[in-house]
Each structure stands twice: as C-alpha cells, then as structure tokens.
Amino acid sequence: MSEPSLPALDDAWAIFGASSGLAREFARHAARHNRPLILAGRDVEDLELDGRDLVLRAAPAVRTMKFDALDPAAAAQAAGTLDAALPGRFNVLIAFGVLGSQAEIEADPALAQEIISTNAGAAIALMLALAPLMERRQGGRLVVVGSVAGDRVRASNLVYGASKAALAGACGPLRARLARSNVTLTLSKPGPLDTAMTFGLARGLPLASAADCARDLWQAAQTGKPVRYFPAIWRWIMLVIRLLPGPVFHRLKF
Amino acid sequence: MAEVLRSLSGFGGVRHSLCHVVRPQRRAQLLHLLQGEAGPLLARGFGRAYGDAAQIESGHVIDMTRLDRLLDFDAETGVLACEAGMRLAEIDRLFLPRGFCLPVVPGTGWVSIGGAIAADLHGKNHDRVGSFGDHVQWLDLLTADGNVRRLDPIATPALFAATIGGMGLTGIIVQAAVKLQADARPAIAVRERKLTDLDALLLALQAHRPIATYSVAWVDAMARGKSLGRSILEIGEPAEARSTLKAAPARRLPLKPPEFVPLKWIGKGFNAAWPARIPAAGRDRVVSRERFFYPLDAVAGWNRFYGKRGFHQFQCVLPDERAADGLRRMLELTVRSRAGCLLAVLKTLGSAGRGYLSFAMRGHTLALDIPARADAPEVLAALERITLDCGGRVYLAKDSALSPEALAAMYPELERQRIAWAEIDPQGRFQSDLSRRLQIRETAP
Known part of the structure; x- marks a missing residue:
C-alpha cells in the first residue's frame, strides 16, 4: 500500500479482523472522516483491495498487515508494529471473531477451544498488548466488537456466547484502567448483522445492516460510550432477558 | 463459505427457483468457487432483472454484492475500476462531489456494475451516449476453467462482445473499468x-x-x-x-x-x-x-x-x-x-x-x-x-x-455469441433459467 509519511498517520484507526462485514463498513466511515487506516487480518491480499477502496474514499493513507488471531505471537507482534508506525495517538477496532456451529462443536468439543481462543483469548491478549501503547500516548479510542449473545448465554449458542461473555468481562476493568490515561473503551453489542458470519443461518431472523451498525458505532466511539447496543432496542431486550430467573430462561427455546 | 438454499426470483416476482446461494466476502472466496463446485452456476447482483435472468434452478448463484470495492480512479481520464458488486447509485454518490458521474444509468440505482455490463443497459440519454457497455474500457472475467481473463475490445474483441450484454453467461465479471463522464452536475x-x-x-x-x-x-x-x-x-x-436537493429517504x-x-x-x-x-x-x-x-x-x-x-x-x-x-x-x-x-x-x-x-x-x-x-x-x-x-x-x-x-430471429448475432461460448465455456457451466428457457446455447435444428 502507499507508504505514508509518519505525521499523516496521526489519529489513525488500526482495524483487526478488517475483512469482516462490520469492520469493512467501519473502515469506510473512518476513510470518509479522512482518517489513516491500518488493516490487519489473515488475507492480506484481499486487504490490499480494501486499502485501494479506502484511499479512493478519502483515507489519507492505508497500510495492511498480517494478523492471525490464533498465532500466539500475534498480539505482541501487532503491538510492536503499531508502536513503530504510530508515534502519535491512535485508535483500535477489534472486530475478528468466529461463530461456529453449536451442533458441530458438540460433535467435536475440541472446536470450542479454537472459538474461545479466537473470540476471547486472542482479543483479550491484543487488548492487553495494546493498552500500554495507548496509555503512553494519553488518548485514543479502543472499540471492541462483542455481541448480545454474551449478555446471557443460551444453550443453542453456548460456545460463542461464552466467548463473548468473557470478552465483555475483560472490558469492564480494562475500561476503568484506560480511562485514567484518557483512553476510552467502547464495547459494541450488535444483534445479528447481515454479514458473512450470519449468512445462511435461520431465515426469518431479522438481520440489521452492517453499514448502519458501523455508522452508529463510529458515533459511539467518538463520544467514548462504554457500551453500545445495535439496534438500540437490544439494550431493553437484553435487560429483560438478563432479569429472567434461570429456571425460566433455560426452559426457553431459542 | 456458507451456502444456503434460497428461493430466488426476478424483480417482477413471477417465477421462483430454488438455488444454492453463496455470498463471497473476499476475492479469494470467489476465485475458489470454480475449483470446487460442479454443476451450473451464475453471478447475481441486486436482483433487479425483472424476469428469470439471475437465477438458476438447482444451480449455484453467487451473490456478488459484497465484492464492491473501488480499485482505481484516474481523474485525468475519468476511468474508474471497481469490483463487479459495486452499486451504480453508490458510484454517483461517491464521485459527484469530484465532478464525475456515470454516463449511463438505468431506471434504478440498485444495479451492480456486473449486472449493468451483463445487460448492456441503457438510460434516458441513449441517443447521446449509447449503452453502458460503450463506456467499459476492460473487464476481468472469471471463466469456467477457473482463470481470470482481462477482456477489452481491442485484444479480445469476440469474448468482449460476448460478455457485454451476455447476461452473465460467459463467466463471472470480477472487476471492470468504466469511463465516467466529467463535468457532472448534481x-x-x-x-x-x-x-x-x-x-x-x-x-x-x-x-x-x-x-x-x-x-x-x-x-x-x-x-x-x-x-x-x-x-x-x-x-x-x-x-x-x-x-440543497436532499434525496428523500426511501419510503x-x-x-x-x-x-x-x-x-x-x-x-x-x-x-x-x-x-x-x-x-x-x-x-x-x-x-x-x-x-x-x-x-x-x-x-x-x-x-x-x-x-x-x-x-x-x-x-x-x-x-x-x-x-x-x-x-x-x-x-x-x-x-x-x-x-x-x-x-x-x-x-x-x-x-x-x-x-x-x-x-x-x-x-x-x-x-x-x-x-x-x-x-x-x-x-x-x-x-x-x-x-x-x-x-x-x-x-x-x-x-x-x-x-x-x-x-434467434431478433438477435442476428446469436451465432457469433455461440461460437464465443464454445471457446470460453465449452461445458456450459454458466446457465440461468433464462438461458434454459430460451435454449440460448443450442444451435438451431
């Protein structure tokens, strides 16, 4: 990608899992707001195409980097790269994740490890690796993509829900710690979005647009909202669901 | 990549077909499709063809709408390259502020670049500027053999002419370059x-x-x-x-x-x-x-x-x-x-x-x-x-x-189209309900 001069990267957004539907739309928002971008993911060749798109949409500079969440060295390497490339304040979106099929996981429980490692393990490791960098720069936005599924874990979505619950658990104390250095942490909790992750799941499931979610999340990040449900109605739905007594909740079929 | 069985129809909603639908999010997922699947397949955009042109009963339909990235723009020549899933109205939205617009647009903005080329559509200014395909500089076509070929009117005139207006039946348009019109007004x-x-x-x-x-x-x-x-x-x-002419929100x-x-x-x-x-x-x-x-x-x-x-x-x-x-x-x-x-x-x-x-x-x-x-x-x-x-x-x-x-009576160049098909898709992988109904690839008895 175009090799940017360093000052141009001020207030950049580093996006992890940049090929995901939500991340791609979020990056387009950042580009529209003239922010430099660093796109991180497994398919770097494809991220180069996103890079060309974002430059034409007004991003002043875009770089890509390889990031494989399941590589134990990935978090430290990413932190090193960002530290070198971004001397000023920067922002981070952590958007990678896998859904997995609960039926397949029950047939082969070892699959649970991979899903939880990706969604929770790798994401938390990355947050912890990047936190000191952001603290040193005394500012920036950290945005983490969680899920309404983590608010109360359902049997039909046990592993994914548990991974997002763990991620949400880590966000609380980290948010408090980062706040002392003027860094905000926004946990995004979208309902099902119309992305590659949900493509082909049960029909009739109302899917919200990833572009709308990204726009909403961009605004939430700018004002440092701690938690953002999307669509907003999920906040109230999940409030009710969290209040259901266990014996009632676990008898529900969904 | 997830595949889902879906009932698809054209915009008119007359005839429905059960199709295996995939929606690639990354280029590599698209390019790998031809290695794995057997059987008929077809690309689809936003489904604005009215009849049965973008569906294939029991075949594979590739929803191209997530491969929608801008790739290159030359402000000197006005040539824009982008992926086939890019939507026409989106191009105008992004380029009008820079003084450029598409020279040809149909009656809806919900058409992909790939669909616009495959239908060689026209607008309300056809006398002036011709059809959409007249403004295509080149296109990259994923063909039945799994290769991507660059087609243009000079180097590959026959395959280019078979793909412009070819109803998606020569292959999958991956990306294309279109010359935008300069001095666009809002x-x-x-x-x-x-x-x-x-x-x-x-x-x-x-x-x-x-x-x-x-x-x-x-x-x-x-x-x-x-x-x-x-x-x-x-x-x-x-x-x-x-x-300020704000577009009214869609009702x-x-x-x-x-x-x-x-x-x-x-x-x-x-x-x-x-x-x-x-x-x-x-x-x-x-x-x-x-x-x-x-x-x-x-x-x-x-x-x-x-x-x-x-x-x-x-x-x-x-x-x-x-x-x-x-x-x-x-x-x-x-x-x-x-x-x-x-x-x-x-x-x-x-x-x-x-x-x-x-x-x-x-x-x-x-x-x-x-x-x-x-x-x-x-x-x-x-x-x-x-x-x-x-x-x-x-x-x-x-x-x-x-x-x-x-x-056959209306399209005198159908025979030349069939010669091009024999070269580029001899097995007839690319099909649609329309191509079957019209027996479009069969030579006349």
Whole structure:
C-alpha cells in the first residue's frame, strides 16, 4: 500500500479482523472522516483491495498487515508494529471473531477451544498488548466488537456466547484502567448483522445492516460510550432477558 | 463459505427457483468457487432483472454484492475500476462531489456494475451516449476453467462482445473499468409536457431527439380511442442544484392494495391524478439526479404493488420506421386485452450496442408492466409477434416470456455469441433459467 509519511498517520484507526462485514463498513466511515487506516487480518491480499477502496474514499493513507488471531505471537507482534508506525495517538477496532456451529462443536468439543481462543483469548491478549501503547500516548479510542449473545448465554449458542461473555468481562476493568490515561473503551453489542458470519443461518431472523451498525458505532466511539447496543432496542431486550430467573430462561427455546 | 438454499426470483416476482446461494466476502472466496463446485452456476447482483435472468434452478448463484470495492480512479481520464458488486447509485454518490458521474444509468440505482455490463443497459440519454457497455474500457472475467481473463475490445474483441450484454453467461465479471463522464452536475432541469395522443408524443420525441440530453415519456397505458398514447414527456438537462436537493429517504410501499380492488380502478385513479400535477402549458423544475433517474427507488418494495403473483415486464425496441405502427398496435392490444397494464415508458435509442446480444438498436423502446394474470401469456405472445413483425427485439434483462424461435430471429448475432461460448465455456457451466428457457446455447435444428 502507499507508504505514508509518519505525521499523516496521526489519529489513525488500526482495524483487526478488517475483512469482516462490520469492520469493512467501519473502515469506510473512518476513510470518509479522512482518517489513516491500518488493516490487519489473515488475507492480506484481499486487504490490499480494501486499502485501494479506502484511499479512493478519502483515507489519507492505508497500510495492511498480517494478523492471525490464533498465532500466539500475534498480539505482541501487532503491538510492536503499531508502536513503530504510530508515534502519535491512535485508535483500535477489534472486530475478528468466529461463530461456529453449536451442533458441530458438540460433535467435536475440541472446536470450542479454537472459538474461545479466537473470540476471547486472542482479543483479550491484543487488548492487553495494546493498552500500554495507548496509555503512553494519553488518548485514543479502543472499540471492541462483542455481541448480545454474551449478555446471557443460551444453550443453542453456548460456545460463542461464552466467548463473548468473557470478552465483555475483560472490558469492564480494562475500561476503568484506560480511562485514567484518557483512553476510552467502547464495547459494541450488535444483534445479528447481515454479514458473512450470519449468512445462511435461520431465515426469518431479522438481520440489521452492517453499514448502519458501523455508522452508529463510529458515533459511539467518538463520544467514548462504554457500551453500545445495535439496534438500540437490544439494550431493553437484553435487560429483560438478563432479569429472567434461570429456571425460566433455560426452559426457553431459542 | 456458507451456502444456503434460497428461493430466488426476478424483480417482477413471477417465477421462483430454488438455488444454492453463496455470498463471497473476499476475492479469494470467489476465485475458489470454480475449483470446487460442479454443476451450473451464475453471478447475481441486486436482483433487479425483472424476469428469470439471475437465477438458476438447482444451480449455484453467487451473490456478488459484497465484492464492491473501488480499485482505481484516474481523474485525468475519468476511468474508474471497481469490483463487479459495486452499486451504480453508490458510484454517483461517491464521485459527484469530484465532478464525475456515470454516463449511463438505468431506471434504478440498485444495479451492480456486473449486472449493468451483463445487460448492456441503457438510460434516458441513449441517443447521446449509447449503452453502458460503450463506456467499459476492460473487464476481468472469471471463466469456467477457473482463470481470470482481462477482456477489452481491442485484444479480445469476440469474448468482449460476448460478455457485454451476455447476461452473465460467459463467466463471472470480477472487476471492470468504466469511463465516467466529467463535468457532472448534481441536478437535472426537467421540462414536463402533456401530450394528448401517440402522434403528438412521437412528434415531440422526434423534435427533442437531436437536442435533448435526457428524454423519457410516461404513457397512460389505459387511455383508448382518440387518447391512445396520452402521455407526459420529460426532457432533462444537467443543471446546478438550485438549493440543497436532499434525496428523500426511501419510503416503503405503505400498503399493498387489497386483492379485491381491481387494478384497473387503481390505474384509472392514478392516470387521472398523476398528470393533474402538471399545468396544460407544462412545467419546469430542477430535481436531484436520484429523483430524475430513480423515481421508483424512493418507494422501497414498489414491485409488491402487483400482489403475490407478481408481474412480467415487457420491453422491446422497434426500428424508427416501424415504430408508430408497432407502438399503436401494442397499446391498442394492451388496452383491449384488459391485461391490467397501467403505465408504459417510451424512449428513443440511438445506435446498436457493442455486444452480440446487446439490446439497443436505433429505434423506439417501449416498456410495459403486465400483471401475472391468466391472460398474461397470451398478451406477451401477441406483443412478441408485433415486435417480430416490426423487426424489433425484446430486452433480455426484463424478459420472462420470450420463445427460443423469437430470440434467434431478433438477435442476428446469436451465432457469433455461440461460437464465443464454445471457446470460453465449452461445458456450459454458466446457465440461468433464462438461458434454459430460451435454449440460448443450442444451435438451431
């Protein structure tokens, strides 16, 4: 990608899992707001195409980097790269994740490890690796993509829900710690979005647009909202669901 | 990549087919498709083809809408390269502020670049600028052998001509370069005139043809007798926006008319009320490009208006010298048959397209919605006969009823298209319900 001069990267957004539907739309928002971008993911060749798109949409500079969440060295390497490339304040979106099929996981429980490692393990490791960098720069936005599924874990979505619950658990104390250095942490909790992750799941499931979610999340990040449900109605739905007594909740079929 | 069994139909909603649908998010997922799957396949964009052009019963349909990235833009030449899933209205939204726009847009902004090329579509300025394919510099086609080939009119004239207007049947368009029009204006100055009958309309169209940038006539398809062809002619010229012309947010069709209300009543009411907006002397106003080009996009789901059974759209082009006669016969036929046509659209076309199966030829093009009722096949067959009789042709992107014999008679370059297919897709991997219905690849007996 175009090799940017360093000052141009001020207030950049580093996006992890940049090929995901939500991340791609979020990056387009950042580009529209003239922010430099660093796109991180497994398919770097494809991220180069996103890079060309974002430059034409007004991003002043875009770089890509390889990031494989399941590589134990990935978090430290990413932190090193960002530290070198971004001397000023920067922002981070952590958007990678896998859904997995609960039926397949029950047939082969070892699959649970991979899903939880990706969604929770790798994401938390990355947050912890990047936190000191952001603290040193005394500012920036950290945005983490969680899920309404983590608010109360359902049997039909046990592993994914548990991974997002763990991620949400880590966000609380980290948010408090980062706040002392003027860094905000926004946990995004979208309902099902119309992305590659949900493509082909049960029909009739109302899917919200990833572009709308990204726009909403961009605004939430700018004002440092701690938690953002999307669509907003999920906040109230999940409030009710969290209040259901266990014996009632676990008898529900969904 | 997840695959899902879905019932797909064209925009008219007449015929539904169960298809295995995938929606690649990354380029590599698309390129790998041809290695794995066997059986027929086809790319699909936003599903705005009215008939059965973008579906294949029991085959694989590749939803291209997530491969929608801009790739290159040269502000000197105006050439834009982008992925095939990029939406036309999105290109205008992104490039109008830089003074560029697409030279050719159809009646809806919900068309992908790939779909625009595959249908070689036309706009309201065909006399001026030709069809969409005339502005394509090159395209990359993923072919049945799994390779991606760069096609352009100089180096690969035959495969290029087979793909422009080729209805997606030569392969999957991965990316393409289109020359945008410079000096684009954000608005259109529209002059609307009422015309009392077909002769007056044809005269007015003829008079504006050499001078107007955009022209389109909305014909009351229920007017009979002396009023046959009663219409409103819109002439548009690019303009600066007078004030801020915000596109109205898309509204959903508020409610479907209940089935027991005859369409005819609704049509009568509409055709009486709609022209009443315009004073006898006509009127002038400045509207946004969206409003002028995509009036129906403002009502999301308008295609449900005709009810569950859906509707056919018939669009033909008739050579100029036979247009007056042919159009009169067509309008008389639809009025008499009570087919339930409410409104027709009439435009002029300038010259032939670059593709072997390109729709355009110099002439007049008429589009009609025909509700899918018991008499629809009969009406469509009669319209096909008049088209053939006048030496015209039917637009495949809208078609749901043409016969194989008529196709061969209307498209004289079909044989050259078939030669190109023999080279590029000898196994016939790329198919659609339309290609099967029209036996498009079979040589005549």
